[in-house]
Amino acid sequence: MSDAPDIPPQPPDQGNLPPQSPAGGSLAAGIVFGALALYAVYVLGTMARGPYAWSATFLAVPAPFIPIAVYLAVSIALAIRRSTARLGAGLLIGLGVFTLLGGGLCVAFLAQVPA
Structure with missing residues (x-):
């Protein structure tokens, strides 16, 4: 037996790295807010009438894709930051929930249309 005291192992040297903070934000709030915001944009966008409707502008074809592109860019930028x-x-x-439920609703509405 040795008379040396037990020395706990030292963690490896981290160098000059700053201490890491835990990931922030709420996953559930992001899911709920994201899905509801996208539904609001698309329901209100399809209900619009007059000169401000999507179909009345020169952006009639790409207009439905612009909110998705902006939403995707913002959500990726937020996901990258710790x-x-x-x-x-x-x-x-x-976004996935919106796509899944929106596709289901669309198919349900199309299935009810008389042929």
């Missing part, structure tokens, strides 16, 4: 990573991930999951 302080808002969970919120960004929630927004990306919310």
